[in-house]
Amino acid sequence: MDPARNPYRPGAGLRPPELAGRDLEIRELEVLLEQAESGRPGPALVLAGLRGVGKTVLLNEFATRGRTRGWAVTQLEARREAEWTAAAFRTLLASGVAAALREVTGSWGFGDRMRRAAGTVKSFTLGIGNVASVQVDVEALRGVGDSGNLALDLTELARSVAAAASERGVGVLITIDEMQDLPLSLLAALCGAAHMTGQRDLPFYVMGAGLPNLPGRLAEAQSYAERLFSYRVIGPLAHDAAFDAVTLPGLQEMAAWDVDAAEMIIEASHGYPYFIQQFAKEAWNHASTATIQREDAQSGIAMGLSVLDEGLFRSRWARATPSERRYLIAMARDGEGPSQAGEVAARLGKKTNSLGPVRANLIAKGLVYAPEYGQIAFTVPGFADFIAREEPTEISDPINGLRS
Ligand SMILES: Nc1ncnc2c1ncn2[C@@H]1O[C@H](COP(=O)(O)OP(=O)(O)OP(=O)(O)O)[C@@H](O)[C@H]1O
Numbered sequence: 326m327d328p329a330r331n332p333y334r335p336g337a338g339l340r341p342p343e344l345a346g347r348d349l350e351i352r353e354l355e356v357l358l359e360q361a362e363s364g365r366p367g368p369a370l371v372l373a374g375l376r377g378v379g380k381t382v383l384l385n386e387f388a389t390r391g392r393t394r395g396w397a398v399t400q401l402e403a404r405r406e407a408e409w410t411a412a413a414f415r416t417l418l419a420s421g422v423a424a425a426l427r428e429v430t431g432s433w434g435f436g437d438r439m440r441r442a443a444g445t446v447k448s449f450t451l452g453i454g455n456v457a458s459v460q461v462d463v464e465a466l467r468g469v470g471d472s473g474n475l476a477l478d479l480t481e482l483a484r485s486v487a488a489a490a491s492e493r494g495v496g497v498l499i500t501i502d503e504m505q506d507l508p509l510s511l512l513a514a515l516c517g518a519a520h521m522t523g524q525r526d527l528p529f530y531v532m533g534a535g536l537p538n539l540p541g542r543l544a545e546a547q548s549y550a551e552r553l554f555s556y557r558v559i560g561p562l563a564h565d566a567a568f569d570a571v572t573l574p575g576l577q578e579m580a581a582w583d584v585d586a587a588e589m590i591i592e593a594s595h596g597y598p599y600f601i602q603q604f605a606k607e608a609w610n611h612a613s614t615a616t617i618q619r620e621d622a623q624s625g626i627a628m629g630l631s632v633l634d635e636g637l638f639r640s641r642w643a644r645a646t647p648s649e650r651r652y653l654i655a656m657a658r659d660g661e662g663p664s665q666a667g668e669v670a671a672r673l674g675k676k677t678n679s680l681g682p683v684r685a686n687l688i689a690k691g692l693v694y695a696p697e698y699g700q701i702a703f704t705v706p707g708f709a710d711f712i713a714r715e716e717p718t719e720i721s722d723p724i725n726g727l728r729s
């Protein structure tokens with residue numbers, strides 16, 4: 326069928342034509358926004374899950390829902406790079422909040438509280454040099470949010486902006502994608518601001534998305550984090566939602582799916598949204614009639630897998646050093662895992678402790694995570710199968726293969 330009309334959207338953060346299976350989380354979000362509007366904010370949602378399950382898309386949906394209700398919404402994405410300092414974070418956050426305030430000025434008006442909020446945003450960036458990017462047409466509010474202590478200043482900022490929002494019966498939402506990559510000090514500062522505004526019933530939410538280690542990172546940053554946030558594990562789609570994700574976008578373009586063909590895509594994808602998009606896209610391109618058939622699905626899955634191998638999987642494989650690869654190969658013997666770190670070490674003929682640095686580097690690169698103490702698992706679904714395709718000899722002959 327015409328590739329130009331292909332509705333499927335494999336990629337990072339690309340909104341799918343059908344956001345399937347996330348009704349529960351979206352309803353929870355709407356309830357939280359409504360509660361905050363009436364002065365009873367609840368614990369903010371934090372989404373955790375493997376690569377490609379649809380965290381970014383869902384977090385973006387949260388932001389859109391907030392904006393639709395007239396909230397001031399700022400969307401940030403954390404980075405792992407060393408230059409992601411407190412100062413850089415401050416500038417980015419301030420520019421984001423300033424932009425969000427400009428967006429809502431029309432509906433919020435520019436009363437005293439708004440003036441104070443804008444002044445705090447400006448003072449928040451004082452003393453860190455780069456004020457140029459933050460365009461706020463008011464005087465900085467000296468002495469508020471400019472102490473240089475990020476936790477204190479962020480709390481002041483949150484309080485000022487949320488006070489302006491509450492006067493209008495709305496709120497402030499900051500979304501942070503890849504939140505597990507924020508340094509602990511920044512996570513702690515965000516927790517502090519959320520804690521204070523929560524105690525004062527101010528409508529201020531920080532909602533994040535990240536890898537499965539995110540709840541652990543937050544707990545490490547701030548011991549009361551688990552009471553500030555409500556964690557949601559975002560996983561593969563259940564069968565009916567996966568069926569919708571495969572078939573509805575086609576129907577919107579007047580293309581039908583043979584039921585068996587759709588089932589093949591669901592099975593091959595294990596319900597993982599990214600894989601669904603990739604396989605369905607290739608199946609569509611292969612189809613020559615207005616109904617996508619079994620052979621289209623079969624060829625779509627094969628094509629899709631090679632695209633995933635080249636992109637999603639190999640790009641990560643390439644990031645691993647030879648010793649890290651040996652570790653991943655040893656893990657892959659457990660399939661999707663999780664693996665016991667002790668067993669992986671034994672397979673490599675090493676002591677668990679001596680592999681600590683290798684494991685830490687793999688975690689830092691975002692390739693694996695520790696679901697529980699002493700365990701280790703892949704962050705990308707299907708990675709073990711990829712390794713089996715890539716390194717068949719090493720997997721089947723671990724001792725000789727792994728030591729070579
Ligand atoms: N609920 C859904 N229904 C159908 N497709 C979806 C759904 N959620 C996400 N997708 C699709 O899955 C792919 C991955 O989505 P997204 O980038 O949001 O995942 P992610 O969890 O943020 O991944 P990563 O951890 O790599 O950032 C995209 O192609 C998107 O269109």
Ligand SMILES: [Mg+2]
Pocket residue numbers: 337338380381382502
């Ligand atoms: Mg993402």
